[in-house]
Amino acid sequence: MDFSKLSLIEIRDGIASGKFTSEEVVKFFIAQCEAKKSLNAVVEIFYDAVDKAKEVDKKIKNHEKVGVLAGVPIAIKDNILYKGKKMGCASKFLQNFVAPYTSTVVEKLLSEDAVILGRTNMDEFAMGSSCENTCYGVCHNAIDPEYVAGGSSGGSASAVAAGLVPCALGTDTGGSIRQPASLNGVVGLKPTYGTVSRYGIVAFASSLDQASPICKTVEDCQLVLKVIAGKDIHDSTTIDNKMTSVHKSKYTLGICRQVMQEAKSTQGGEEFYKLIQKLGDIFDIVQVDIPHIQNSLACYYIIAPAEATSNLARFDGVKYTVRSEGAKDLESVYVQSRSEGFGREVKRRIMLGNYVLSSGYFDAYYNKAKRVQKLIKREFNEAFSHCDCILMPTTAGTTFKIGEKLSDPIAMYKEDLFTVPANIVGVPAISVPYAKIGKFPLGAQLYANDLNEDVMFEVAKIVEKVGGVK
Amino acid sequence: MSELDNFDVVIGLEIHAELKTKTKVFCSCKNEFGALPNTNTCPVCTGMPGALPVLNKHAVELAIKAGLSFGCEISPYSVFERKNYFYPDLSKAYQISQLVYPLCLGGVITLDSGKKVRLNRIHLEEDAGKLTHISHAGGTLVDYNRGGTPLIEMVTEPDISSAEEAVEFLRKVREALVFEDIANCKMEEGGMRCDVNLSLRPKGTTVFGTRTEMKNLNSFKSVERAINFEANRQAEVLSAGGVIVQETRKWDDDKGESFAMRSKEQAQDYRYFPDPDLLPIEVTKEDVEHIKSEMTALPADRRARYIEEFGLPQYDANILTSTKYISDYFEKCVEFYNAPKKISNWIMVDLLKLVKEQEEIVFPISEQHLASIVKMVEEKVINKTVGLQLLDEVIKTQKSPEVLAKEMNLLVTISDEQILELLNKLKNENAKVAADYKVSPDKVTGFIMGYVMKNTGGKANSAKVRELISKVF
Amino acid sequence: MDTIEHLEYLSKLKFSDEERKKFEKEFENILTFVNEITSLEIPDDIEKDKPIKMTELRPDEAQPSMPREEVLRNAPKQKDGCYSTPLVVD
Incomplete structure (x- = not known):
């Protein structure tokens, strides 16, 4: 049976009803990963997944109570810790690292009897939008290997799109889930900041990071989010997001004037206009203003590097990263190990972060960005008083060729133009495939206000249906 | 006449004290001195990837208590920030501390002379790990047991003008912290540490001179010696027409002198910014009231009361208020038998000598039992010699003095x-x-x-x- | 550019001359791009971050620590139950 055509929920139900076993499913996906190794999407298969699958099958056979993800294989991004398994953030600096403890998200998946299948490729330390900055080699787009998978959770998106796994966790700091989901034609989610615990996930920018699923359908993402969400005693920034919302017969969709101005000249602009027109029959559509939304990207490229530079300082060749062979004194343990261990993009952001934090620049950059961030949040609140969700493109266009933007950091940074605002203001967002240009898919995003995930899912399911790409 | 006579000495202190919590400030590992290396550690305090700090409530309470002890204003809103620098004792390469919004602001400590030394702030932060340098093996060993244990840092205004004042100030700080059970303040274990900022200015002038900072002062004695050394050193430099370089100096207690640390240490830019892993803390008026209600009167207040109400000599009052335990013990005894001076004599002469070897004083007899013995002696039911005999027996058997006295036939029973x-x-x-x-x-x-x-x-x-x-x- | 060298110092990174040149160029572009916010006017009534209440803080109760082998498992060098570095001189 070709399980790659099924959604996570279909697989889950099939296992639960005894139509097929978790073992069959897991072995199938392992075979898929092996067959499509050249994609470079899954960097390690956890072969003990088969044993876990057998355990779940046994439970089901014995009519024991099982979790809502019983027997379903899920892959995790290479920055999520699972005790006893290697975890490398796609960095050669962490090539020998074995997780000494398990992240809260993986604990939660396991407690619902999910089976962790392996780890997926990413941009080093989640910095990048193409999954080209990786020690495992470029991850390829699921539709065409000449093209990028997007990033940083490129491996997770490509793996789901290519049928290597029905669901993979990624992390999203500025669009790292939604952008590759869009480029690979799958659904990618970022919940309200604080919904999912960050404990056991290597931090990039702590105030922006959220882990979340990439799946084939909105419904799958919704299910997995409910499993991994929750207040965590190990993460002070988590909240109790009950995601309760009032169901309406007709929702109001906001279209942001400032986003449209940017979007109209993009490759995907025309398709996006068509989508709005189609949706006009189903939703009330209103224009909203978020005057400073375009400043989100600048805020992001100040706040994220600032936090990252501090978060990545612990990788110093003393405690768990590779120590430079040539290091003879403490200073060279630090400098040589870090210079050899980190890749270009990571170094660029560490330097940028130190610049915006350093004395004399702190107020002009970091403090200013934090204030602009609050201003944009205020504008979003105002916008959400007029609509249930805001619709916008996920990316300016479809995927691009490997190497195309590698030498132009700014062009690469602009990949996140439409995704970054959700992280800057903390609201939930989801990318849903809705069109294709040639063979390449294109995603649209829905933003909802804080804690309004369920409204967002309702609307996203309709967009998913209207788009018809699924 | 020394060069120093032409100058006023201007001193500010930065005092670190380890808080007496059960666990570390951002994780649930034990806060304990002397365990085997790296056995009280976890992902959080060793700075493992993905680990996150979770603030210990009691650490905040103790820091607030310290603030209340010195009349600080407790901030309703305070923020933890990251102080970024690389050093092997700092597992995350940043220390979680407070800068812009500390927990306690202001405050004052009055010296015996009546002089007031103002506090600038008290903030909460985490301690670093311990490094052991093994020269012959060419290596340094890193132990994170102490890493992440809670510290308060108290910063004074530059109101101190001599080594004697500095030491008196430190004694008063230690007394209050120990008394309220906030900190042990054992300087020899690093439980209390002090940095000294010192500058000189010509007598009668008001503009501050360039200051130096002295570190590694491990006892009151070394604080005193280091201040005297540095004041004289600066006076000599200035009198010879030289200038003082703003620098960090390390005190060498064996040599009795300080020397400048490497200049690299001085070009530090700590790039503080609010820690995104921790939320700001809200302290309400009710929180403060609650913490205040757990505090007993301060030693100075108690001392005054012992002298006025109980008519004790200053000497007795000082000893009885040297720790909260002794003071509480004394007060409870007096509740059982209202003869403060007699009780005081027994505690000072007969009990303290029994526990002088103990690290943390705990008397081997309950307040009620001691009060009973004192009462029997005072009422001449037994004489003092028999009373001491009885004290020994009570400690040995933990039986009540009345029962023992009967059993041992010590009582005056002749009709x-x-x-x-x-x-x-x-x-x-x-x-x-x-x-x-x-x-x-x-x-x-x-x-x-x-x-x-x-x-x-x-x-x-x-x-x-x-x-x-x-x-x- | 002195700044780049200072940033290398703060970052504990060392670039080759060639890398530094390339980086310098990129860095200027990035700064030009983020500079757009420096001139923005922000209202005075911007709110502070939402705080945590004292009642929500962690109670002071010890939990078992991690076994030392686990703690040190990824250390590039260890000795006598400690992480080990070249001799630190201060």
Whole structure:
């Protein structure tokens, strides 16, 4: 049976009803990963997944109570810790690292009897939008290997799109889930900041990071989010997001004037206009203003590097990263190990972060960005008083060729133009495939206000249906 | 006349004290001194990837208590920030500390002279790990047991003007922190540390000179010596027309001098910014009231009360308020038996010598039992020598003094009738005594007393015997 | 550019001359791009971050620590139950 055509929920139900076993499913996906190794999407298969699958099958056979993800294989991004398994953030600096403890998200998946299948490729330390900055080699787009998978959770998106796994966790700091989901034609989610615990996930920018699923359908993402969400005693920034919302017969969709101005000249602009027109029959559509939304990207490229530079300082060749062979004194343990261990993009952001934090620049950059961030949040609140969700493109266009933007950091940074605002203001967002240009898919995003995930899912399911790409 | 006589010394102190919590400030590992290396550690305090800090409530409470002890204003909103620098004792390569919004602001400590030393702030932060340098093996070993244990940092205004004042200030700080059970302040274990900022200015002027910072001061004595050394050093430089370089100096207690640390240390830019892993803390008026209600009167207040209400000498009052435990113990004894000076004598003379070897004083007898013994002695039910004997037995057996006294037959149980009988017997048998008594009672009272004691095994109440003698004879 | 060298110092990174040149160029572009916010006017009534209440803080109760082998498992060098570095001189 070709399980790659099924959604996570279909697989889950099939296992639960005894139509097929978790073992069959897991072995199938392992075979898929092996067959499509050249994609470079899954960097390690956890072969003990088969044993876990057998355990779940046994439970089901014995009519024991099982979790809502019983027997379903899920892959995790290479920055999520699972005790006893290697975890490398796609960095050669962490090539020998074995997780000494398990992240809260993986604990939660396991407690619902999910089976962790392996780890997926990413941009080093989640910095990048193409999954080209990786020690495992470029991850390829699921539709065409000449093209990028997007990033940083490129491996997770490509793996789901290519049928290597029905669901993979990624992390999203500025669009790292939604952008590759869009480029690979799958659904990618970022919940309200604080919904999912960050404990056991290597931090990039702590105030922006959220882990979340990439799946084939909105419904799958919704299910997995409910499993991994929750207040965590190990993460002070988590909240109790009950995601309760009032169901309406007709929702109001906001279209942001400032986003449209940017979007109209993009490759995907025309398709996006068509989508709005189609949706006009189903939703009330209103224009909203978020005057400073375009400043989100600048805020992001100040706040994220600032936090990252501090978060990545612990990788110093003393405690768990590779120590430079040539290091003879403490200073060279630090400098040589870090210079050899980190890749270009990571170094660029560490330097940028130190610049915006350093004395004399702190107020002009970091403090200013934090204030602009609050201003944009205020504008979003105002916008959400007029609509249930805001619709916008996920990316300016479809995927691009490997190497195309590698030498132009700014062009690469602009990949996140439409995704970054959700992280800057903390609201939930989801990318849903809705069109294709040639063979390449294109995603649209829905933003909802804080804690309004369920409204967002309702609307996203309709967009998913209207788009018809699924 | 030294060069220093032309200058005023301007001193500010930065004091670190380790808080007495059960666990570390951002993780649930034990806050404990002397464990095997890296056995009180976890992903959080070793800075593993993905680990996150979770703030210990009690650490915040203790820091607020410290603030309340010194009259600080408690901030309703305070923020943790990251202080970024690389050093092997700092597992995350940043220390979580407070900069812009500390927990406590202001405050003042009054010296015996009446001079007020203002505090700038008290903030909460985490301690670093311990490094052991092994020169012959060419290596440094890193132990994170102490990493992440809670510290308060107290920063004074530059109000201190001599080594003596600095030491008196430190003593007062230590006394208050120990008294409220906020910190142990054992300088030899690094439980209390002090950095000194010192500058000079020509007498009668008001503009501050360039200051130096001295680190590694591990005892009150070294604080005193380091201040005197540095003040004289600066005076000599300035008097010779030189300038003071703003630098960090390390005190070498063996050599009795300080030396400048490498210049690289001084170009630090810590790039503080709010820690995104921790939320700002809200402290409400109710929180502060609640914490205040757990605090007892401060040592100075208690001392004043002991002198005024109980009529104790200053000396007694000082010793009894040296720790909260002793002071509480004393007050409880007085509740059981209201004879403050007598209780004080017993504590100071007889109890303290029993525990002088102990690291943390705990008296081996309950307040109630001690009060009972003191009462028996004062009411002459037993004499002091027997009282001490009884004290030993109570400590040994933990039985109540009353029960023991009976068991050991220590009590004065001779009745008036028995005494009268003896006296009458003597009067009848020995007419000479009766006759002598009439002539000169003082001369024979001793003899009669001796007779009674001899025949009662010494247990007769001597005052009673005296009274009955005058009746019978 | 002195700044780049200072940033290398703060970052504990060392670039080759060639890398530094390339980085310098990129860095200027990035700064030009983020500079757009420096001139923005922000209202005075911007709110502070939402705080945590004292009642929500962690109670002071010890939990078992991690076994030392686990703690040190990824250390590039260890000795006598400690992480080990070249001799630190201060």
